[in-house]
Amino acid sequence: MAVTILIPTALRAFTDRKAEVEVEGGTAGEAIAAFAGAYPDIRNHLYDDGGNLRSFINIYVGEKNVKNASGLETPVPDGETVMIVPAIAGGKAPAPDCGARSNDKGRRP
Amino acid sequence: MILVSGDVERHIRAEGEKWYPDECCGFLLGQIDESGRRRVEDILPVPNAGQAEERHHRFRIEPDDFMRAERQARLRGLDVIGFYHSHPDHPATPSEYDREQALPFYSYVILSVRRGASAEISSWELSGDRALFNHEELECAAQHRARKRRY
Numbered sequence: 001m002a003v004t005i006l007i008p009t010a011l012r013a014f015t016d017r018k019a020e021v022e023v024e025g026g027t028a029g030e031a032i033a034a035f036a037g038a039y040p041d042i043r044n045h046l047y048d049d050g051g052n053l054r055s056f057i058n059i060y061v062g063e064k065n066v067k068n069a070s071g072l073e074t075p076v077p078d079g080e081t082v083m084i085v086p087a088i089a090g091g092k093a094p095a096p097d098c099g100a101r102s103n104d105k106g107r108r109p
Numbered sequence: 110m111i112l113v114s115g116d117v118e119r120h121i122r123a124e125g126e127k128w129y130p131d132e133c134c135g136f137l138l139g140q141i142d143e144s145g146r147r148r149v150e151d152i153l154p155v156p157n158a159g160q161a162e163e164r165h166h167r168f169r170i171e172p173d174d175f176m177r178a179e180r181q182a183r184l185r186g187l188d189v190i191g192f193y194h195s196h197p198d199h200p201a202t203p204s205e206y207d208r209e210q211a212l213p214f215y216s217y218v219i220l221s222v223r224r225g226a227s228a229e230i231s232s233w234e235l236s237g238d239r240a241l242f243n244h245e246e247l248e249c250a251a252q253h254r255a256r257k258r259r260y
């Protein structure tokens with residue numbers, strides 16, 4: 001089944017400037033894996049060394065965050081869009097001490 | 110180089126003052142030409158999704174807001190080219206936390222707000238190796254002047 005991956009501006013350096021790419025996949029995980037297969041340089045930005053999706057990367061099927069559905073098993077209907085959305089944060093305060101906050105952000109690429 | 114119209118600059122300043130003493134945040138929608146010059150056409154303010162007691166020195170943007178901003182930008186033929194946020198009673202320079210959380214490529218516009226009044230504004234871009242937040246020249250178009258800052 002053909003689905004369209006919508007690529008954020010920051011990752012288009014790895015997709016020959018393309019803003020969207022069509023791939024085959026029946027679930028969100030399959031679609032993202034097919035995308036990473038087509039553009040291997042992007043792999044490291046999406047997956048950690050253990051092959052898991054990085055925790056600050058969110059995947060949307062249509063307008064639904066797969067974290068609120070079945071995760072990477074979330075089905076993608078034919079013709080639907082899959083969007084890669086990074087989490088964004090910052091602020092003037094210095095970084096918190098270790099242990100002050102749970103650090104589940106993971107390492108950024 | 111990032112070009113900001115007078116309207117956009119006023120809008121960012123108004124948002125910073127409106128949310129003082131909390132940090133405000135939002136998206137920069139615009140275009141990048143072949144030479145890499147960036148032009149902000151509009152901003153899209155979003156709520157600071159940080160915890161209430163953290164919002165005076167931190168900002169967080171909900172992924173849902175990013176998803177909607179991407180969709181809106183695409184509909185208008187624009188791109189999300191970066192983000193803005195404010196530093197209440199603090200210089201418009203990125204903190205170590207800003208650098209740790211940043212993503213390469215995007216422009217990070219920072220507005221200083223002092224005692225409720227907007228002050229200096231600057232833009233920053235993370236180096237590819239994530240080691241440095243480099244200053245990006247920010248030009249405010251309507252004022253016909255360039256604001257330059259050094260480290």
Ligand SMILES: [Zn+2]
Pocket residue numbers: 090091092194195196202203204207219
């Ligand atoms: Zn900051």
